[in-house]
Amino acid sequence: MIGALDIGGTKIAAGMVDESGRLLARLDCPTDPTSSVEDAIRRMLEMLRQTASLAGEHLQGVGIGCTGPVHPDKGTLGKVEFMPNWEGANLVQAFSQVLGVSVAIENDADAAALGEWAWGAGKGTQTFMLVTVGTGIGAGLVLDGKLYRGVDGAHPEIGHHVIDPTGPLCFCGAHGCWESLASGPAMERWAQTQHPQAQPLSARQLCALAEQGEPRAVEAVRRTAHYLGIGLANLVTLYIPECIALGGGLMQAYYLFKDQVEATIQRNCGLVPHELVRLVPAALGADTGLVGAARTWLNRYAG
Numbered sequence: 115m116i117g118a119l120d121i122g123g124t125k126i127a128a129g130m131v132d133e134s135g136r137l138l139a140r141l142d143c144p145t146d147p148t149s150s151v152e153d154a155i156r157r158m159l160e161m162l163r164q165t166a167s168l169a170g171e172h173l174q175g176v177g178i179g180c181t182g183p184v185h186p187d188k189g190t191l192g193k194v195e196f197m198p199n200w201e202g203a204n205l206v207q208a209f210s211q212v213l214g215v216s217v218a219i220e221n222d223a224d225a226a227a228l229g230e231w232a233w234g235a236g237k238g239t240q241t242f243m244l245v246t247v248g249t250g251i252g253a254g255l256v257l258d259g260k261l262y263r264g265v266d267g268a269h270p271e272i273g274h275h276v277i278d279p280t281g282p283l284c285f286c287g288a289h290g291c292w293e294s295l296a297s298g299p300a301m302e303r304w305a306q307t308q309h310p311q312a313q314p315l316s317a318r319q320l321c322a323l324a325e326q327g328e329p330r331a332v333e334a335v336r337r338t339a340h341y342l343g344i345g346l347a348n349l350v351t352l353y354i355p356e357c358i359a360l361g362g363g364l365m366q367a368y369y370l371f372k373d374q375v376e377a378t379i380q381r382n383c384g385l386v387p388h389e390l391v392r393l394v395p396a397a398l399g400a401d402t403g404l405v406g407a408a409r410t411w412l413n414r415y416a417g
């Protein structure tokens with residue numbers, strides 16, 4: 115069994131996963147980004163010990179998926195705006211020293227993509243992408259069973275490719291990047307600016323209202339679908355993967371976005387065989403992060 119850690123900005127999940135991708139045990143705690151990284155490491159070790167004893171098998175190694183830039187070879191974390199105390203921390207070293215097993219780390223979007231490729235919607239494909247649309251947009255690209263990486267192991271930030279340079283400013287520095295136009299918060303912000311007097315609505319509420327035909331919610335969904343479609347069409351034109359799986363909170367309502375997304379792909383991707391690219395829902399659900407983290411270890415240390 116493989117230990118797994120899924121480190122996000124608000125929550126850390128720890129668990130044990132077997133070699134066929136089954137989650138055996140799971141615990142969660144708040145990330146508490148204001149505390150020290152040493153404190154977070156102590157909490158994560160405790161959760162790993164507890165889940166390991168619940169699962170009751172031998173721990174072979176630990177896989178980590180972490181938000182923000184990570185250096186997969188060195189094991190260090192890069193700069194994450196909302197977790198300033200974590201920059202430069204070496205989680206691979208910290209966990210392998212204490213637990214006496216090998217440890218692998220990837221960016222969380224990459225880890226999730228590996229998990230979906232191995233055990234979920236991407237099973238059996240040669241070229242696969244997982245796009246996660248929720249509070250942000252993350253994506254990972256798997257080619258022949260290996261993660262695509264840039265120079266020095268860098269993770270491509272597909273969620274921050276620019277869709278409309280006249281769009282809103284994102285924390286990444288760009289105007290009108292995909293995440294700033296098509297994520298859940300982007301939809302909420304836009305709906306709010308259109309009707310500043312109205313009660314703020316969450317993306318989930320907007321989707322539910324749109325389903326009932328409420329005109330303002332329908333408009334917000336339509337705008338988001340427009341930008342979601344442009345971004346996905348760009349990915350189809352650039353990579354023509356066999357399969358793009360869509361995960362994350364907002365994609366639970368993908369049926370609201372589907373027609374516009376498909377029409378945009380058809381319109382924008384005329385030079386590539388877009389009809390061969392399958393767009394499907396992600397299959398691993400709430401466990402994607404942990405299962406993907408375990409898969410990063412298997413990919414690195416078990417061939």
Ligand SMILES: [Zn+2]
Pocket residue numbers: 273274284285286287288291292293294
């Ligand atoms: Zn951005």
